Amino acid sequence: MALVGQGALILALLLALWAIAAGLAAATGRDARLMRSAALALWGILGLVAVAVAIFVHAIVTHDFSFQVVASSTSRSLPWGYLITSAWASQAGSLLLWVSILIVFSLLALRATRQGLAEIRPWLIAILGAILAFFLLLLVVPASPFATQVAPPDGNGLNPALQNPYMATHPPALYLGYVGLAIPFALAMASMLAGRVDARWVVASRRWTLVAWGFLGVGMLLGSHWAYQEIGWGGFWAWDPVENAALMPWLVATAFLHSVIVQEKKGMLKVWNIALIAGAFALSIFGTFLTRSGILSSVHAFVESDIGWYFIVALILVCGGSTLLIVWRLPLLRADQRIESVASREATFLFNNLLLVGMAFAVLWGVVFPLLTEAVGRVRETVSSPFYEFFAIAFGIPLLLLMGIGPLIAWRRASLAQLRRSFLWPLVAGLVAGAAMLALGLGSSWAGAATGSVCAFTAVTIISEFVRGTRARHSLGDERWPTAFARMIGKNRRRYGGYVVHLGIIVFVIGAIGSSAYESRAQGLLERGQTLAIGDATLTFRGVEEAEGPNYTQRAAVLDATLGGEPIGTLAPARRAYTREQTTSNEVAIHTTLSGGDLFVILDGIRGDGAVQIKAFYKPLVTLIWLSGLIFVLGVVLCVWPDARERRRILRRYAEEPLSGEAGP
Amino acid sequence: MSESPAATPEEPKRGLRHIRLVVALAVASILGTFAVYTAFADTSIPVLGVAQAATGYDGEDIRLEGRVTEAAGDAADPQGLRFTVRDFETQETIRVVYTGSVPDAFRVGREVVIDGRLENGVLAGTPDTLVTKCPSKYEEQGTSTDPA
Secondary structure: OHHHHHHHHHHHHHHHHHHHHHHHHHHHHOOHHHHHHHHHHHHHHHHHHHHHHHHHHHHHHOOOOOEHHHHHHOOOOOOHHHHHHHHHOOHHHHHHHHHHHHHHHHHHHHHHOOOOOHHHHHHHHHHHHHHHHHHHHHHHOOOOOOOEOOOOOOOOOOOHHHOOHHHHOHHHHHHHHHHHOHHHHHHHHHHHHHOOOOOHHHHHHHHHHHHHHHHHHHHHHHHHHHHHHHHOOOOOOOOOHHHHHHHHHHHHHHHHHHHHHHHHHHOOOHHHHHHHHHHHHHHHHHHHHHHHHOOOOOOOOOOOOOHHHHHHHHHHHHHHHHHHHHHHHHHHHOOOOOOOOOOOHHHHHHHHHHHHHHHHHHHHHHHHHHHHHHHOOOOOEEEOHHHHHHHHHHHHHHHHHHHHHHHHOOOOOOOHHHHHHHHHHHHHHHHHHHHHHHHOOHHHOHHHHHHHHHHHHHHHHHHHHHHHHHHHHHHHOOOOHHHHHHHHHHHOHHHHHHHHHHHHHHHHHHHHHHHHHOOEEEEEEEOOOOEEEEOOEEEEEEEEEEEEOOOEEEEEEEEEEEEOOEEEEEEOOEEEEEOOOOEEEEEOEEEEOOOOOEEEEEEEEEOOOOOEEEEEEEEOOOHHHHHHHHHHHHHHHHHHOOOHHHHHHHHHHHHHOOOOOOOOO | OOOOOOOOOOOOHHHHHHHHHHHHHHHHHHHHHHHHHHHHOOOEEEEEEHHHHOOOOOOOEEEEEEEEEEEEEOOOOOOOEEEEEEOOOOOOEEEEEEOOOOOOOOOOOOEEEEEEEEEOOEEEEOOOOOEEOOOHHHOOOOOOOOOO
16 A cells, blocks of 8 residues: 555656646647646646545554554554544654645635636646645655555554644644645746736735635644643743744735735835745745754754755745746836825835834744854854844834724825824823833833733724724614624625734733733642642642553642632642653643633652642733634634625726736746 | 836925835834844853863853753752763763753653753753753654664
C-alpha cells in the first residue's frame, strides 16, 4: 500500500508540473484545449492526493507500523480520537494535510474566477500548480509519509502535549490560514502576469484573504487556549518563534484587508497591496520553514531536518518573483487618485497599515535576531518577551486608536465640525475610563490604564456607529428597532462585520491586559493542611490522589479553594505519567470566577514526603480573551457570508467597465 | 506606495506636500522607535552551547543549550533540580541548578534550553525558563541520538 501511496504522490507531482506547463502555454498561446487540460490536471491531483490520504489514514487506524511515520507518532494504546489527529502530528502528515487543503482551495479559486476573470485563469493555474508542485516535492523526497521499515510490535506513541482535543482544531485552522493565503497571492501574481491590474483581483481575493486571515486568527487563539490549559506555565502567548510565525502573516494580512478597501474605493495603494499579499504569503512559507526546519529553538519546532533548504529556495522564489513582477508592471500600477488630507479615512488606513507592517517587522526582527547576530559573526543572541511587548504596546495603542477613528472619519477630507461631532462622546468615554481606572488603583500599569482608556474610546465609536445606523433606519420607515438593527447589518455585512471584528479585538485586548498587567501570583511548598493565599483566594492542600487513565497514571494534589472567604470547590492540578511514551505531562487546574477571571493552579512537583510545590495565579478578565474569539468569528462570518446583491453589482460593474491595463503578453 | 503624478488641477500642491510630510514623519517615527529601542534597550541575551559558555561568560546572563546527561533532585525542593548538560559536539559539560516549572518532556537525553546566570561554572537557572526541544523519538527521522 505504501508503494501505491508514494506512486500517487509522484503522479500528483507530475500532474502539477503539467498544470504549470499547460497553464503557461494556455496563457501565452490562448489555446482553450491546453487550458482545459491544465484544469483537469488539478482535478487529477485532487484524486491522487485523496488516494494518498486514504492510504495514510488507513495505515494509522490499522496500526500498520511498517509505515515509519505511523510507528513514530502513534501506538496501539493511543485513544482512537488521537489516532486520527496524529495524522497531522508528524511532519509528513502535516505536509499532506497542507497539500490536501491547497488542492481543494485551488479548485474552488478556479471555479470562482470563471466570471469576470477568465483572462487570468491560465496564469492562476500555473502559479497554483507551482505551489502544489513545491509541497508535493517535499512529500515525495524529504518528507514522505510512505517511507517503510520492518514493522516493530508497537509504535513510539504520540507526544503527550499533542494528546489534547485542541489537536483536532488548532493545527487544521492554522493550515487553513497559511494555505488560504496562497490563493490571494496567486490571484495577485496571475493578474500582474496577465496585465489585468485593476480592482478585479482585489475583489476576487478579498473573501479568500478574509477566510485565510480568519482561520489564522482562530488558529492562533485555539493554540493560545491549548497552551494555557495544557502547557501549563500560566500564560497564553510566549512570543515563541513558531507562535510569531503565525502572527506575522496575520498582521500583514490585516494590513492588506484594510488597504484593499482604499484600492477598491479610491484606486490607490496598488503596489502596496500587491506587496502586502506577497509579503503575507512569503511569511506563511517562512512560518512553515520555522516550524519544520528547527532552525530556531522553539517548543513547537518538532523536528530538525534538511527540509529547511527547500523552504529557503521557495522563499527566495516568492520574494524575488513578486518583486520582479511588481517592477515589471509598475507603469500599470499607478494610483488613480491620491490622498488629499491627513484627516481622511484613506490616511487613517495608511497609518494603520504602517503600524501593522511595523509591528510585523518588529516581530520578524525578533524572530530572526539570533540568525542575524550569528550572520554578522557575533555570538548568537536572542530577544525575549520584553522586546515584543514593547512593540505590542508602542504600535498597538495607536492602532487601537485608529480603529476608532477610521470608521468615523470621512473619505477624502473631514471637516473640523464633523470631527468634533463624531469624536466628542468617544473622547469623553476614553477620558472617563482612564480616570476611573486611575481612581480604582489600576494606574500601577501605565500601559494597562492607557490601553483601557483607548479601548473605551474605540468601543464607543463602534457602538455609536451601530446606534446611529439603526436609528436612521428606524426613523425612516415603520421598522421596529430589532428589525432595523438586523436589516442595517444585513444590507452592509462587510462594514458591520468589520465593526464586530473590531469589537472582538477590543475585548481581546481588555482580556490580555487584565490577565497580564493585573495578574497576581503566589507559589509555595505545601504540606498536608497548609494554605497558600493568592489575592482574595486561598488553596488548602488536602492530600495526593492517584488515578489510572487509558494510557497514563496520574497523581493529583487535592486543594480546597476559597474565594473572598467562600468555598468554591476542589481544585486538583496533576502530573500524568504516560506509560508507553515514557514521559510526564502537567495537568493544570482552572476555576473560572463569575467576573471572568481564572484561578489557575499548577502542580510543579511532589516531594518524596508527600509535600507539593504549588504555583497559583489569579488572572482577571482572562475569559474575555476566549470570548473575543467568538466575536471575531461572528464578525468574519458576517464579512464573508455570500451576498448575492453585491455579487450582481460587481458583475454589472465588470460588464460596464472596460478592463484597465494592457492585454496579456 | 504608489502615488499618482496625475493630480487634478484643483488640488492644492501645499496639501499634497503636507500629507507626504505627515506620512514620512509617521514612517520615520515607526522606524525611529524601532531603531532607538533595539539600539539602547538591553533586551537580548547570548545563546550559547556548553563549550562556548565555558569560555569566559562567568557572571553573565546567558541562554544555554545542550543535552541533559544526568539529573537529580526535584525542582519542587528548595535545593532545586540539579542536572548536567553536555555540548552537542564536544564532551564539555555544565552543571545547572534550577527551580520552577519543569517541562513535561524533560529527562536525561533531551535537548534543553535554559536561561540563567553562570556563577563559578554552574548555571543558576532562572525559574520557569527551562524548555525542552521536542524529542525526536516522536518523529520518523531515525537520526536521533536520543538514548531514550
